Amino acid sequence: xxxxxxxxxxxxxxxxxxxxxxxxxxxxxxxxxxxxxxxxxxxxxxxxxxxxxxxxxxxxxxxxxxxxxxxxxxxxxxxxxxxxxxxxxxxxxxxxxxxxxxxxxxxxxxxxxxxxxxxxxxxxxxxxxxxxxxxxxxxxxxxxxxxxxxxxxxxxxxxxxxxxxxxxxxxxxxxxxxxxxxxxxxxxxxxxxxxxxxxxxxxxxxxxxxxxxxxxxxxxxxxxxxxxxxxxxxxxxxxxxxxxxxxxxxxxxxxxxxxxxxxxxxxxxxxxxxxxxxxxxxxxxxxxxxxxxxxxxxxxxxxxxxxxxxxxxxxxxxxxxxxx
Amino acid sequence: xxxxxxxxxxxxxxxxxxxxxxxxxxxxxxxxxxxxxxxxxxxxxxxxxxxxxxxxxxxxxxxxxxxxxxxxxxxxxxxxxxxxxxxxxxxxxxxxxxxxxxxxxxxxxxxxxxxxxxxxxxxxxxxxxxxxxxxxxxxxxxxxxxxxxxxxxxxxxxxxxxxxxxxxxxxxxxxxxxxxxxxxxxxxxxxxxxxxxxxxxxxxxxxxxxxxxxxxxxxxxxxxxxxxxxxxxxxxxxxxxxxxxxxxxxxxxxxxxxxxxxxxxxxxxxxxxxxxxxxxxxxxxxxxxxxxxxxxxxxxxxxxxxxxxxxxxxxxxxxxxxxx
Numbered sequence: 159x160x161x162x163x164x165x166x167x168x169x170x171x172x173x174x175x176x177x178x179x180x181x182x183x184x185x186x187x188x189x190x191x192x193x194x195x196x197x198x199x200x201x202x203x204x205x206x207x208x209x210x211x212x213x214x215x216x217x218x219x220x221x222x223x224x225x226x227x228x229x230x231x232x233x234x235x236x237x238x239x240x241x242x243x244x245x246x247x248x249x250x251x252x253x254x255x256x257x258x259x260x261x262x263x264x265x266x267x268x269x270x271x272x273x274x275x276x277x278x279x280x281x282x283x284x285x286x287x288x289x290x291x292x293x294x295x296x297x298x299x300x301x302x303x304x305x306x307x308x309x310x311x312x313x314x315x316x317x318x319x320x321x322x323x324x325x326x327x328x329x330x331x332x333x334x335x336x337x338x339x340x341x342x343x344x345x346x347x348x349x350x351x352x353x354x355x356x357x358x359x360x361x362x363x364x365x366x367x368x369x370x371x372x373x374x375x376x377x378x379x380x381x382x383x384x385x386x387x388x389x390x391x392x393x394x395x396x397x398x399x400x401x402x403x404x405x406x407x408x409x410x411x412x413x414x415x416x417x418x419x420x421x422x423x424x425x426x427x428x429x430x431x432x433x434x435x436x437x438x439x440x441x442x443x444x445x446x447x448x449x450x451x452x453x454x455x456x457x458x459x460x461x462x463x464x465x466x467x468x469x470x471x472x473x474x475x476x477x478x479x480x481x482x
Numbered sequence: 483x484x485x486x487x488x489x490x491x492x493x494x495x496x497x498x499x500x501x502x503x504x505x506x507x508x509x510x511x512x513x514x515x516x517x518x519x520x521x522x523x524x525x526x527x528x529x530x531x532x533x534x535x536x537x538x539x540x541x542x543x544x545x546x547x548x549x550x551x552x553x554x555x556x557x558x559x560x561x562x563x564x565x566x567x568x569x570x571x572x573x574x575x576x577x578x579x580x581x582x583x584x585x586x587x588x589x590x591x592x593x594x595x596x597x598x599x600x601x602x603x604x605x606x607x608x609x610x611x612x613x614x615x616x617x618x619x620x621x622x623x624x625x626x627x628x629x630x631x632x633x634x635x636x637x638x639x640x641x642x643x644x645x646x647x648x649x650x651x652x653x654x655x656x657x658x659x660x661x662x663x664x665x666x667x668x669x670x671x672x673x674x675x676x677x678x679x680x681x682x683x684x685x686x687x688x689x690x691x692x693x694x695x696x697x698x699x700x701x702x703x704x705x706x707x708x709x710x711x712x713x714x715x716x717x718x719x720x721x722x723x724x725x726x727x728x729x730x731x732x733x734x735x736x737x738x739x740x741x742x743x744x745x746x747x748x749x750x751x752x753x754x755x756x757x758x759x760x761x762x763x764x765x766x767x768x769x770x771x772x773x774x775x776x777x778x779x780x781x782x783x784x785x786x787x788x789x790x791x792x793x794x795x796x797x798x799x800x801x802x803x804x805x806x
Contacts, residue, residue: 408741
């Protein structure tokens with residue numbers, strides 16, 4: 159099959175030949191039509207984020223396409239069905255094999271490009287807001303990087319639970335978009351101390367939940383902004399990993415600081431997550447209550463341009479590669 | 483009434499006169515026979531740990547005694563009943579008023595001294611091991627300061643759940659005592675790197691739960707010792723509050739770092755905790771399955787000596803003041 163490979167010398171991307179993935183008795187082989195880009199891909203490309211044991215070395219954490227073939231024990235699916243899925247790797251390829259339990263039926267109103275942009279962003283937001291944080295109606299949620307893929311999904315999911323959504327982003331265009339998706343309070347982190355605004359808009363209570371992709375550079379502001387008994391979810395550390403922490407503040411505010419990942423989780427965990435997500439979300443995608451936010455679609459031959467677009471923080475929502 | 487008061491000039495303790503506590507319609511007035519000492523008392527005495535709003539300024543977070551009088555709405559108790567209770571303050575006094583929902587009936591086989599040593603240590607251990615960490619049978623629990631009041635309670639509670647209990651302490655006498663209470667692995671932190679032993683004895687998995695009273699000085703070792711998906715409970719920071727943290731490790735291991743306190747919690751929270759604890763534990767105290775570990779009983783006139791004993795880390799279990 160064709161797949162996007164990485165030149166060892168300069169980490170540049172090219173389309174080359176790679177062996178077809180194995181299809182076990184419980185697996186589905188997908189004829190891929192689209193994949194979406196994640197920051198993890200950029201790190202993996204640079205050799206900084208090795209795939210978990212057993213995963214394909216090919217980049218790509220999500221896919222959308224049609225079913226080409228099924229293992230003998232697979233039930234409930236047929237050739238030609240439109241599906242999307244979360245992957246531990248292998249998405250930048252013409253063919254992708256997945257355990258059938260991980261397949262998500264694509265609603266008729268969504269294109270392959272839109273469907274490929276759902277799994278990673280929405281399952282990450284769902285896991286962190288619902289499974290881990292147990293978000294309750296009326297709680298105050300602070301979502302950093304509100305215009306990112308996960309951010310745009312998290313805003314919509316939090317509004318489905320009637321939470322009060324506060325977001326940060328780095329441009330007025332991004333903030334307006336977050337408002338369109340339902341964000342109640344939007345903060346341009348380049349011009350304002352977000353902790354002040356979070357405290358002002360919550361009667362000095364602070365945020366019950368923080369989705370933190372930033373880490374070190376936001377630490378002190380987050381510490382001020384988090385409420386007593388708050389859940390502070392560390393998803394990535396784009397603003398640095400090393401920071402000084404005052405443990406007395408964590409104790410005094412009874413904060414739960416929770417590190418989370420999705421990719422290296424067990425298949426059992428992911429299957430359960432996907433099933434919960436499907437029950438909660440897929441009807442809402444069908445009737446337009448939830449949206450897959452795709453900023454740009456690149457042909458997969460232009461994957462490097464797509465990576466550059468993400469690297470420059472230009473995107474609102476997801477950037478997709480069309481596979482032909 | 484008589485109470486232990488603090489001289490402003492030098493923070494020394496003396497028995498003086500203080501107004502009797504108010505007894506509301508849902509309250510019980512206790513004729514106090516014993517109170518037990520907590521490290522918080524030593525800090526409060528130095529002016530470093532102000533009591534929460536509404537609490538008595540008198541030291542003392544627990545009491546045992548007999549019921550002297552009840553508010554008109556109190557049911558299920560009678561004058562002379564032997565009770566003990568967790569307090570937000572006011573325990574170093576001849577009379578203590580508590581909401582009746584907080585009262586714990588003292589089992590007949592326990593003295594007032596033993597009963598006064600139960601509430602703070604056991605409720606802290608119960609809260610952190612069961613309510614917050616949801617300890618499961620067979621999990622590996624690392625309990626620092628294993629010979630402390632909370633430590634000795636935590637060892638016994640964890641063994642009731644058939645967990646594997648690893649403790650640290652600073653003398654062989656303390657370690658032997660922890661073993662007597664059921665600890666499976668004991669580590670003298672003065673001579674050994676506890677993280678190495680935790681990893682060795684858990685097949686490199688690490689501790690599922692850490693009860694951390696130490697904070698900064700143990701940070702790196704705890705970070706090595708904690709398992710993937712581990713719950714790291716910050717109860718106090720006796721070894722320093724400020725530390726350098728690598729957030730990437732918290733994310734990579736999916737650690738939950740949870741700050742916890744008991745004293746400033748709402749009465750509703752504490753009442754619920756006390757009820758859960760009573761159902762789980764009081765029969766076990768009656769039949770000797772759980773023990774209240776009292777190292778020394780001082781007359782309350784010698785409260786300063788008792789504080790000094792704690793300050794010098796000499797105690798195994800609790801130090802009690804007999805009130806006469």
